[in-house]
Amino acid sequence: MKYIIAFIRILFLALFLFLLVNGKVLLWLTLFAGSLIAALIFGRVYCGYVCPMNTLMIPVERLSKKLKLQTAKTPRWLRNGYFAWITLGISIVAMLLSKRLLHINLPILPFWLAASVLVTFRYKPEVFHNLICPFGALQRTFGRFARLSEKVNKDACVGCKLCEKVCPSNAIVVSSEDNKAGIDAALCHQCTNCSQVCPKSAIHFGK
Numbered sequence: 001m002k003y004i005i006a007f008i009r010i011l012f013l014a015l016f017l018f019l020l021v022n023g024k025v026l027l028w029l030t031l032f033a034g035s036l037i038a039a040l041i042f043g044r045v046y047c048g049y050v051c052p053m054n055t056l057m058i059p060v061e062r063l064s065k066k067l068k069l070q071t072a073k074t075p076r077w078l079r080n081g082y083f084a085w086i087t088l089g090i091s092i093v094a095m096l097l098s099k100r101l102l103h104i105n106l107p108i109l110p111f112w113l114a115a116s117v118l119v120t121f122r123y124k125p126e127v128f129h130n131l132i133c134p135f136g137a138l139q140r141t142f143g144r145f146a147r148l149s150e151k152v153n154k155d156a157c158v159g160c161k162l163c164e165k166v167c168p169s170n171a172i173v174v175s176s177e178d179n180k181a182g183i184d185a186a187l188c189h190q191c192t193n194c195s196q197v198c199p200k201s202a203i204h205f206g207k
């Protein structure tokens with residue numbers, strides 16, 4: 001399963017680079033817009049499978065851990081969660097103004113791609129995914145209404161927390177009250193990392 005997912009991610013990364021090199025990156029934004037509709041049904045599959053930032057952040061996170069650069073801390077000024085909305089607003093205004101005044105398409109996607117890699121060298125991936133990424137802010141808004149998502153069968157869950165450790169977006173948390181895992185669909189990338197490690201096969205994609 002993980003090899004198939006990696007293959008899909010690399011395919012989309014190659015498509016992104018192809019569009020970028022050929023000056024057609026606006027087409028990617030069309031794909032992103034479509035993914036918001038898809039998120040209402042399938043959850044944030046764009047984040048888990050399509051997003052070039054996520055695809056690059058995965059090896060960067062491994063490298064960061066290996067080099068012991070990663071910190072578990074989150075900058076205090078990011079914690080209230082508003083910053084991703086500010087980055088979204090600034091990105092839209094900058095794109096519109098550069099098009100209108102300078103007649104150029106601002107390379108906003110490559111900018112965020114570089115930012116995601118730099119942030120992930122230092123912080124856990126959930127910091128960029130949940131607190132900085134302007135695209136993630138929109139995906140969160142649509143993803144919370146997903147008809148289908150990864151779900152935990154509470155009867156099967158033994159509260160081992162293995163799923164928590166592999167989640168890139170802090171979407172799955174074992175409750176201290178009942179010692180059972182639960183998934184927040186707004187944060188979940190549907191990446192299946194958690195279901196792949198669950199020793200009780202307690203996690204499935206469904207209604």
Ligand code: SF4
Pocket residue numbers: 152156157158159160161162163164174180181197198199200201202203
């Ligand atoms: S890995 Fe499975 S059994 Fe362990 S806490 Fe997560 S859902 Fe429960």
Ligand code: SF4
Pocket residue numbers: 150163166167168169170171172183187188189190191192193194195
């Ligand atoms: S809850 Fe599971 S499927 Fe969702 S983002 Fe976390 S690891 Fe991936």
